[in-house]
Amino acid sequence: MEKKLLKKDKLSGIVKKMAADKTLYAPVQDEDNVLFKVLGPGVEPLVAFANTKNAPKKVFFPHSELLVKYTRSPKGMVFAAMPADAKDVVLFGVRPCDARSFALLDMLFDQEKWKDPYYIEKRKKSAVISLACVQPPYASCFCTSVDGSPTSTQGADILLTDLGESYLVEFLTPRGEGLAAYFGEATPADAGAEAKKKEIAEKSAAAIQSKIPGRAIKPILDVSFEHPFWDTIAGKCLACGTCTYMCPTCHCFDISDEIKGDDGVRIRNWDSCMFPLFTKETSGHNPRTSQKQRWRQRLMHKFKYYVDNFDAIACVGCGRCVMSCPVNIDIRKIVTDISKL
Ligand code: SF4
Ligand code: SF4
Structure with missing residues (x-):
């Protein structure tokens, strides 16, 4: 697993470049809310927020999804081929809890016995860039009680952790490595960056005050x-x-x-x-x-x-x-x- 350091002022440009090439979802300010939605031209993706009001599951499991179109004809039913989304998809700025939700949904929609082709197709075409929670969490956050953490990598293809001056960029999966070219200006991470990440991970986990016996x-x-x-x-x-x-x-x-x-x-x-x-x-x-x-x-x-x-x-x-x-x-x-x- 490759790890790099990226100067913080470079991230916005990288995300906008990805948004020009792909369909990119990101947290954005929408009146009083932070919503996870397609990043439009000229819109700044947020990086300092607790979490989005809406969950990102809608990208893979839409509120309303057209499955089949058909026409009745004298010869029987004619089914129309459903057009696939032409562009690859990137989900940027997903919080680690929400990235874990994809791993949990995979267990259901992409299991050995039953496979949901609509969900799987969208998952295959998407990469998840997760943003570790280093800012104060909501009082209602309790990820550490249900097998998660503010720096969990489960369900993510890339994890970004804010180390202060730079982001630690961890390429976690082949899908994440497929986006490595966008991070061309990043430099290899050293042991100091690893140590700082560990320290931040411990501090962020300790900041989750809400506990349940999960x-x-x-x-x-x-x-x-x-x-x-x-x-x-x-x-x-x-x-x-x-x-x-x-x-x-x-x-x-x-x-x-x-x-x-x-x-x-x-x-x-x-x-x-x-x-x-x-x-x-x-x-x-x-x-x-x-x-x-x-x-x-x-x-x-x-x-x-x-x-x-x-x-x-x-x-x-x-x-x-x-x-x-x-x-x-x-x-x-x-x-x-x-x-x-
Ligand atoms: S638990 Fe609360 S949010 Fe859920 S259905 Fe009942 S009233 Fe609505
Ligand atoms: S706290 Fe648990 S049950 Fe409630 S919305 Fe989040 S994942 Fe769902």
Whole structure:
């Protein structure tokens, strides 16, 4: 793995050059928010921010995705080939927690048994440039409790760490090395840079004050499906789905057909396990009739079922659900309470 040092004033030019050659997503100021979106001409990518309001999962798993177009003809159905995005994609400035979300989504969408070609195609054409969290985190960040850290490399192709005067540029994967030419002005990193990175990594991890017993609740969840605790958490939940839509790892979806005359399209849209309709079957039967059951599903999916299936917690500790829930339901408190059952 190659490591280089890049003078900080060179980074903006490199990102803009990449944006001219590829479709590049970056954190940008958008009124009061920092949003992760396509970097337009003349727009400055941000490097000093806690995290983007929206999760970058939308690049690989869009809110609404056209899967198939078809036409009914006397000879049968004719399916149109779906045009692929011509340009390669770069995700710049992804925080390490969000980069880890890609590794977690890969486990589901690109597993041995089931492969999602739409997701995989987009992943294959993309490189992730992650930006280590060296600035004060949000009070709601808890990445260190769910197997992550402010300098995690999981899910990233390149990791940039601000060392003060320069960035340490770590090329982590062949995809990352494929972007090395853009960093032509960088110089080889020395042992001093490594030592400084280590010191910064320890300081940044220590700055994450919010802690939850992430892995510890799995054995409790294994035997708590019918526990009365579940009656206590969902009472004030509005079933608005905000927590799931903001979450970088949530991936519920629905597939529907829209037909006009002989022409139709099949579309995949984000859905949410917090919505009553998510599990409603055509017969009218709904196996999850209460918000208690839906909240249990959300928590179990992240802290039990994903661990069962992939030995990974499906939460990266970004805190977006904590910050965005309109009635202040806090997943950290729920996990902590479960650890005391
Ligand atoms: S559950 Fe909440 S804290 Fe965990 S990854 Fe999703 S939004 Fe972030
Ligand atoms: S954001 Fe809060 S109120 Fe909305 S579904 Fe999630 S937990 Fe319920």
